[in-house]
Amino acid sequence: xxxxxxxxxxxxxxxxxxxxxxxxxxxxxxxxxxxxxxxxxxxxxxxxxxxxxxxxxxxxxxxxxxxxxxxxxxxxxxxxxxxxxxxxxxxxxxxxxxxxxxxxxxxxxxxxxxxxxxxxxxxxxxxxxxxxxxxxxxxxxxxxxxxxxxxxxxxxxxxxxxxxxxxxxxxxxxxxxxxxxxxxxxxxxxxxxxxxxxxxxxxxxxxxxxxxxxxxxxxxxxxxxxxxxxxxxxxxxxxxxxxxxxxxxxxxxxxxxxxxxxxxxxxxxxxxxxxxxxxxxxxxxxxxxxx
Numbered sequence: 602x603x604x605x606x607x608x609x610x611x612x613x614x615x616x617x618x619x620x621x622x623x624x625x626x627x628x629x630x631x632x633x634x635x636x637x638x639x640x641x642x643x644x645x646x647x648x649x650x651x652x653x654x655x656x657x658x659x660x661x662x663x664x665x666x667x668x669x670x671x672x673x674x675x676x677x678x679x680x681x682x683x684x685x686x687x688x689x690x691x692x693x694x695x696x697x698x699x700x701x702x703x704x705x706x707x708x709x710x711x712x713x714x715x716x717x718x719x720x721x722x723x724x725x726x727x728x729x730x731x732x733x734x735x736x737x738x739x740x741x742x743x744x745x746x747x748x749x750x751x752x753x754x755x756x757x758x759x760x761x762x763x764x765x766x767x768x769x770x771x772x773x774x775x776x777x778x779x780x781x782x783x784x785x786x787x788x789x790x791x792x793x794x795x796x797x798x799x800x801x802x803x804x805x806x807x808x809x810x811x812x813x814x815x816x817x818x819x820x821x822x823x824x825x826x827x828x829x830x831x832x833x834x835x836x837x838x839x840x841x842x843x844x845x846x847x848x849x850x851x852x853x854x855x856x857x858x859x860x861x862x863x864x865x866x867x868x869x870x871x872x873x874x875x876x877x878x879x880x881x882x883x884x885x886x887x888x889x890x891x892x
Contacts, residue, residue, distance in 0.1 A: 605637035605818040609645040613862030635815030642676035650867040678703030699729040735763035770797035788840040842884035
């Protein structure tokens with residue numbers, strides 16, 4: 602259903618509000634550069650500090666500018682099941698291709714609680730759902746067994762796996778089968794993730810290097826491993842720099858350097874340090890994004 606380089610979109614701000622013009626221009630640039638799907642209102646889009654009205658508006662703006670050119674996988678997760686249903690229902694009504702639903706954070710549900718959370722969303726909204734498994738931010742880790750149970754439901758179509766466990770895609774493929782869409786949520790491990798059964802990456806780095814990220818995935822599908830490894834070598838320092846501080850601080854600063862938007866974030870995410878700015882600049886120069 603989904604494959605290749607997909608961007609976990611930043612949300613530009615201006616004077617404290619969503620910069621709608623910058624956001625739509627940014628999405629348009631992403632598609633022109635070869636990005637194969639876009640994801641508004643995820644972690645990188647600062648969804649925890651968007652109001653509900655802003656969250657829905659950003660999703661609508663994204664769908665409007667995309668205009669059917671690539672899939673829009675809207676972030677619709679919450680640690681409240683009813684809230685996740687509400688956001689997923691809105692995404693469907695707005696025209697999203699799918700919803701990306703994060704495992705409930707802070708609550709620390711059991712595996713049965715995770716199953717019931719996603720089943721409730723599946724039952725309430727007829728929209729394809731990708732599970733977003735990110736233990737580093739949510740504390741809970743969905744097991745392969747629970748994911749296999751969920752894969753039996755009609756609307757649960759895949760996973761964004763941000764565990765950094767490179768055995769996970771192989772175990773998931775064995776448990777569920779090759780049709781379950783496995784997408785990496787960890788830029789730095791994308792090549793071994795693809796080798797283990799993955800089909801794409803929901804990427805932070807693609808915000809600032811969409812063409813390079815898209816080319817890596819195309820080369821992978823073409824079987825050109827020499828090109829894949831050359832691009833991986835260029836991208837690895839850039840991937841690491843995007844997490845020299847809490848995301849999306851570094852990637853928004855990088856986007857500012859490219860003239861795409863300013864680097865404003867919302868508290869408690871704050872401006873990155875001067876040292877971190879140097880790290881980001883150096884990595885961008887090394888990747889050929891800046892002179």
